[in-house]
Amino acid sequence: MSRPVRVRFAPSPTGPLHIGGVRTALFNYLFAKKHGGTFYLRVEDTDQNRFVPGAEEYIVEALNWLGIPFDEGVGKNEKFGPYRQSERKEMYQQYAQQLIDSGWAYYAFDTAEALDELRKQLEAEGKTFIYNHANRGTLDNSLKITAEATQERIANGAEYVIRFKTPVGETLHLNDIIRGDIKFDTSLLDDKVLFKSDGMPTYHLANIVDDHLMETSHVIRGEEWLPSMPLHELLYKAFGWEAPKFAHLPLILKPVGNGKLSKRDGDKLGFPVFPLEWKNADGTSSMGYREQGFLPDAVINFLALLGWNPGTDQELFTLDELVQLFDLERVHKAGAKFDPDKNKWFNHQYFQREDNAVLAKGLSHTLIEKGINKPIEDVTRIVGLVKERATFASELWNLSDYFFVAPESFEEKAVAKQWKPDTAEILKEVADVLLNTLDFSSANTESVVKAWIEQKGIGMGKVMPPLRLSLVGDLKGPHLFDIIELIGKDETLKRIHKAVDTL
Numbered sequence: 267m268s269r270p271v272r273v274r275f276a277p278s279p280t281g282p283l284h285i286g287g288v289r290t291a292l293f294n295y296l297f298a299k300k301h302g303g304t305f306y307l308r309v310e311d312t313d314q315n316r317f318v319p320g321a322e323e324y325i326v327e328a329l330n331w332l333g334i335p336f337d338e339g340v341g342k343n344e345k346f347g348p349y350r351q352s353e354r355k356e357m358y359q360q361y362a363q364q365l366i367d368s369g370w371a372y373y374a375f376d377t378a379e380a381l382d383e384l385r386k387q388l389e390a391e392g393k394t395f396i397y398n399h400a401n402r403g404t405l406d407n408s409l410k411i412t413a414e415a416t417q418e419r420i421a422n423g424a425e426y427v428i429r430f431k432t433p434v435g436e437t438l439h440l441n442d443i444i445r446g447d448i449k450f451d452t453s454l455l456d457d458k459v460l461f462k463s464d465g466m467p468t469y470h471l472a473n474i475v476d477d478h479l480m481e482t483s484h485v486i487r488g489e490e491w492l493p494s495m496p497l498h499e500l501l502y503k504a505f506g507w508e509a510p511k512f513a514h515l516p517l518i519l520k521p522v523g524n525g526k527l528s529k530r531d532g533d534k535l536g537f538p539v540f541p542l543e544w545k546n547a548d549g550t551s552s553m554g555y556r557e558q559g560f561l562p563d564a565v566i567n568f569l570a571l572l573g574w575n576p577g578t579d580q581e582l583f584t585l586d587e588l589v590q591l592f593d594l595e596r597v598h599k600a601g602a603k604f605d606p607d608k609n610k611w612f613n614h615q616y617f618q619r620e621d622n623a624v625l626a627k628g629l630s631h632t633l634i635e636k637g638i639n640k641p642i643e644d645v646t647r648i649v650g651l652v653k654e655r656a657t658f659a660s661e662l663w664n665l666s667d668y669f670f671v672a673p674e675s676f677e678e679k680a681v682a683k684q685w686k687p688d689t690a691e692i693l694k695e696v697a698d699v700l701l702n703t704l705d706f707s708s709a710n711t712e713s714v715v716k717a718w719i720e721q722k723g724i725g726m727g728k729v730m731p732p733l734r735l736s737l738v739g740d741l742k743g744p745h746l747f748d749i750i751e752l753i754g755k756d757e758t759l760k761r762i763h764k765a766v767d768t769l
């Protein structure tokens with residue numbers, strides 16, 4: 267019988283969460299929800315040198331903002347707690363001991379300096395140093411001395427690490443849900459450090475022990491962890507535990523050029539690679555999706571398609587749809603190129619679905635700052651008229667400013683093209699027609715002006731573009747008579763007269 271689905275996101279709190287990490291969290295979330303399972307957050311903070319204050323809080327806030335909260339984690343349904351590895355410290359020692367006792371691990375006393383020296387010597391000969399079956403017999407470890415001698419050295423305060431004793435010449439048959447069957451020769455592995463004399467486990471030991479104790483059914487993580495999979499499988503074997511199933515997600519690649527997407531790509535091309543803004547230690551900050559005006563659903567939808575697709579052309583999915591459709595078998599092996607334009611395209615799509623009244627409230631803040639007073643119903647309508655051209659809420663003001671303030675200038679090219687010798691006279695007459703129009707609704711001013719144009723026998727082209735130019739300052743904008751209704755009679759006439767006087 268297969269185990270209940272329990273998957274984890276296990277970041278190390280070494281800084282803000284990179285977008286690749288967010289994608290890993292998302293795929294774990296989707297997989298858990300699809301199978302009615304549990305998605306938990308485990309904080310892998312055993313490497314105290316790399317610990318960055320605030321990073322854990324950032325990760326939690328980011329997952330919540332994105333709408334993919336964890337079911338278990340620090341302070342939440344702590345069924346298998348603690349969920350911070352530093353708080354589980356005491357637990358790991360016994361497992362390291364278990365491996366020593368069963369002959370799967372040994373103490374190594376080599377100093378960092380001695381190993382460095384060896385490394386340098388070999389490098390000078392064009393070789394690389396690895397601590398493994400080939401040289402472990404010649405190095406300073408417990409394999410060469412008796413158990414008593416080992417205990418004595420430890421009792422005398424010798425610094426040590428515990429290393430895994432990798433079996434020699436075995437072929438491992440590994441299976442990855444995404445990559446299929448992988449054969450691996452254990453002789454190629456080094457004897458990784460599992461436990462340090464400061465009492466802290468390394469990533470490998472802590473990760474395996476916790477995945478076991480927390481009953482993890484599937485390990486879904488980035489491709490960069492694929493090289494660790496043989497060791498991890500061996501550790502499960504050494505402990506006699508059932509290993510979880512593995513799935514290594516493809517890399518997220520740079521938009522241009524080769525290699526992994528990095529923060530620098532974002533800085534260079536002006537897009538965020540972090541979900542939330544992050545304050546760097548040097549006082550600078552790195553931009554976040556949230557602060558740049560991205561909508562969480564849009565970010566999720568975009569990320570879901572980085573390395574996965576449901577096999578159809580559909581691109582827009584709600585989170586529920588993603589949960590229904592998601593399938594690890596359909597995740598690609600090849601890296602997924604990060605396309606910042608596509609990212610914006612998704613935001614544009616989701617932005618269109620935002621409630622105009624809500625967006626209007628946001629725009630009102632800008633209006634208040636600028637000392638502009640406009641009824642919220644009007645602002646809501648204006649948002650509805652210009653939103654189609656916006657990808658972010660921050661663009662609404664620039665797209666709609668002429669609804670609130672008269673244009674200060676008139677776009678030169680448009681003037682050159684549309685402002686003819688008889689334009690001023692025609693517009694003066696239009697102004698008179700509008701002056702005498704009582705019902706200033708869009709539909710009515712449109713029919714009045716159009717009837718007048720017809721009766722005069724002049725073409726629409728002689729009236730509409732210059733009229734727009736007078737009211738907007740340019741040839742852009744939504745339906746002209748909607749603008750007329752929203753700016754009102756006084757303002758419409760004022761703007762026409764100003765254009766006539768200036769141009």
Ligand code: GLU
Pocket residue numbers: 276277278310469473486487488491
């Ligand atoms: N702590 C590791 C990381 O930072 C977790 C890798 C894994 O999922 O096993 O990504």
